[in-house]
Amino acid sequence: MTENAFSQERLYDLYASMGISTKVYRYGERVLSSLRERFESIDRVAEYNQMKVIGAMQDCRVSEACLLGTTGYGYNDLGRDTLERVYASLFHAQAGLVRPQITCGTHALALALMSNLRPGDELLSPVGKPYDTLEEVIGIRPSRGSLKEYGITYRQVDLLADGGFDYEGIRAAVSERTRLVTIQRSKGYQTRPTLSVERIGELISFLKGIRPDILCMVDNCYGEFTQITEPTDVGADLCVGSLIKNPGGGLAPIGGYIVGKQECVENAACRLTSPGLGREVGATLHALPSFYQGLFLAPTVTAAAMKGAIFAANLYEGLGFPVVPGGAEERFDIIQAVEFGTPQGLIAFCEGIQAAAPVDSFVTPEPWDMPGYDSQVIMAAGAFVSGASIELSADGPLKPPYAAYFQGGLTWPHAKFGILKSLQRCLERGVISDIPAGLL
Ligand SMILES: *Cc1c(COP(=O)(O)O)cnc(C)c1O
Secondary structure, eight states: OOHHHHHHHHHHHHHHHTTOOHHHHHHHHHHHHTOHHHHHHHHHHHHHHHHHHHHHHHHTTOOGGGGOOOOTTOTTOHHHHHHHHHHHHHTTOSEEEEETTSOSHHHHHHHHHHHHOOTTOEEEETTSSOOHHHHHHHTSSOOTTOTGGGTOEEEEOOOOTTSOOOHHHHHHHOOTTEEEEEEESSOOSSOSOOOOHHHHHHHHHHHHHHOTTOEEEEEOTTTTTSSSSOGGGGTOSEEEEETTSGGGTTTOOSOEEEEEOHHHHHHHHHHHSOTTTGGGOOOOTTOHHHHHHHHHHHHHHHHHHHHHHHHHHHHHHHTTOOEESOTTSOOSSSOEEEEOSSHHHHHHHHHHHHHTOSSSTTOOOOOBOOTTOSSOEEEEEOOSSTTOTTSSEEEEESSTTOEEEEEOOSSHHHHHHHHHHHHHHHHHTTSSOOOOGGGO
């Protein structure tokens, strides 16, 4: 017996001892055998982005001293200021704001919007409804402190039925009051396609062709490092995301980033801290090592998450569930939607993901009323960083089509285990009656 065959058997025994049946394991291996080439191309993207990150860190002369944080006001925080230059360099942007004081992705987006819009301005989304939590930021759903309360209006142009941009509709929606356009790269909790950087570039060119002074902001959440370019490479004036998603590499315990035009980023800094203080204050405490090391790991962590998403898509598509994106489709974010059509399916899937976790594997996720969302949401996350969705996690709103949104996985083996476990749970709960013999 070769060493490799021996370890395969041992591996299978270990899976079995952790609750994965022969059938689920064999079906998983069958699906995997068809994905080798795609995994290779993901590894190439990761390699490219890894070099980009190292290059940016070297160009900005990251030193050991950068890993020390500051306290109090945080004046002259070398590590913070250097990290912001690293982000700017990586994104080919003029400036960056990368802070532990930015509490989450929604906060980063709200900050970018509220600091770059003024009363009387109009905000436009040319890609349909924005992410759920932004509805309250904008005031689509009435909310204390929304843009609407400050006299900033909002218009939206939906995508066409085929997922394309409604160029005529967009042209008609742009007025002299349109100050900022928000473009969400990832589909979020929707079943529309995620936008590639190339498509975002086309949209930005079109908008700038109508009015060159319109600011184009991209909600980059979940998209970082999935391609070799970022929205700032195709004309975005602002690009915004969360550090407990892709760019934090699973290590950042908090934080968000805004990169883009100097003026836009300065506006955000003055809103985050205070007019007059701007980016000069903001202690980093003990966060810097995880920000740097997380960014360093982010390309390969994102690759692991991408592999997990593709594996899940093919596994569930093979069993007849609608999946977005489709198993064979190219992808530009780490989110995979699987439509179960029933609450039982969504819940069983999330239970499986939870049961595969390194932390809190023994708890049972339940649907709850989450702030910022308009229906109950179920979330599975056995994460080292609470709520970090770059870690293996699944969630979904309890409303039709009962889609589970699956994302993350700091390592590919963990993502694989979680997906197998979810399938196992679906079988145990009768959501799936059996895996047809033809698939094994
Ligand atoms: C996660 C996400 C947000 C909000 O980020 P939070 O950190 O959850 O506040 C916004 N937009 C998109 C597309 C997201 O995926």
